[in-house]
Amino acid sequence: xxxxxxHPSTLSVQEGDSAVIKCTYSDSASNYFPxxxxxxxxxxxxxIDIRSNVGEKxxxxxxxxxxKTAKHFSLHITExxxxxxxxxxxxxxxxxxxxxxxxxxSLTVIP
Amino acid sequence: DxxxxxxxxxxxxxxxxxVTLSCEQNLNHDAMYWYRxxxxxxxxxxxxxxIVNDFQKGDIAEGYSVSxxxxxxxxxTVTSAQKNPTAFYLCAxxxxxxxxxxxxxxxxxxxxx
Numbered sequence: 001x002x003x004x005x006x007h008p009s010t011l012s013v014q015e016g017d018s019a020v021i022k023c024t025y026s027d028s029a030s031n032y033f034p035x036x037x038x039x040x041x042x043x044x045x046x047x048i049d050i051r052s053n054v055g056e057k058x059x060x061x062x063x064x065x066x067x068k069t070a071k072h073f074s075l076h077i078t079e080x081x082x083x084x085x086x087x088x089x090x091x092x093x094x095x096x097x098x099x100x101x102x103x104x105x106s107l108t109v110i111p
Numbered sequence: 112d113x114x115x116x117x118x119x120x121x122x123x124x125x126x127x128x129x130v131t132l133s134c135e136q137n138l139n140h141d142a143m144y145w146y147r148x149x150x151x152x153x154x155x156x157x158x159x160x161x162i163v164n165d166f167q168k169g170d171i172a173e174g175y176s177v178s179x180x181x182x183x184x185x186x187x188t189v190t191s192a193q194k195n196p197t198a199f200y201l202c203a204x205x206x207x208x209x210x211x212x213x214x215x216x217x218x219x220x221x222x223x224x
C-alpha cells in the first residue's frame with residue numbers, strides 16, 4: 001500500500017496567496033522528510049527538508065512543519081508567485097534504506 | 112547545473128530490444144538510485160547502490176538490471192522482459208544511503224516504437 005500519501009493532487013491559488021500541501025506517512029521510524037519541486041520536463045530539485053527532531057523549518061517564503069505524533073508533514077508557500085508553479089513532491093526516508101515519494105501536487109499560481 | 116548527467120534525453124525502444132540508460136555523477140557520492148516516474152504517480156524506486164559492486168532491488172525491479180563497476184557510473188538496462196517501459200527515468204545520488212538529500216539528473220524519457 002501507499003507509504004506516503006500527498007494531498008491535494010492539484011492546487012490553484014491567486015498570486016500573493018498562500019499554498020499548503022500535506023503528506024502523511026506510515027512508518028513511525030521515519031526521520032527525514034524532503035520536499036522537491038519539479039518543473040515540466042526537468043529534474044526534481046530539493047527546496048526544503050526537515051528532520052524528525054525539529055517541528056518546523058523556514059526558508060524565506062517556504063516552510064515545512066512536522067507532526068510526528070500524527071505522522072504528517074506539510075509544505076507552506078507564502079506570497080506565491082507565478083514561478084512557484086510546478087509539481088511538488090514530498091518524500092519520507094523509511095526503514096529499509098528507501099525514500100518513498102508522494103504522488104505529487106501540481107501547483108498553479110494565477111497572475 | 113551539473114553533478115549528475117543522464118543520457119540520452121530521449122530514447123526509443125523496439126519490441127524485444129534491451130536498452131541502456133546512462134547515469135554519471137561527479138559528486139563523489141557513494142549512493143546512487145534509479146527511479147521511474149509515471150504520470151500521476153510519485154517516483155518509484157527501481158534499484159539502488161550503496162557502494163561499488165553492490166546494488167539492491169527496489170519496489171519495481173522486475174524487467175530491469177543495473178551494474179555499478181565504478182563509483183561515478185550506475186547504468187540501467189531496460190530489458191525486453193519489461194512489458195510497459197514507457198516512462199520518465201530519473202537517476203539520483205546521495206552521500207550515502209541514509210537520511211541525506213538526493214540530487215537528481217535531468218531524466219531520460221523512454222518510449223516504445
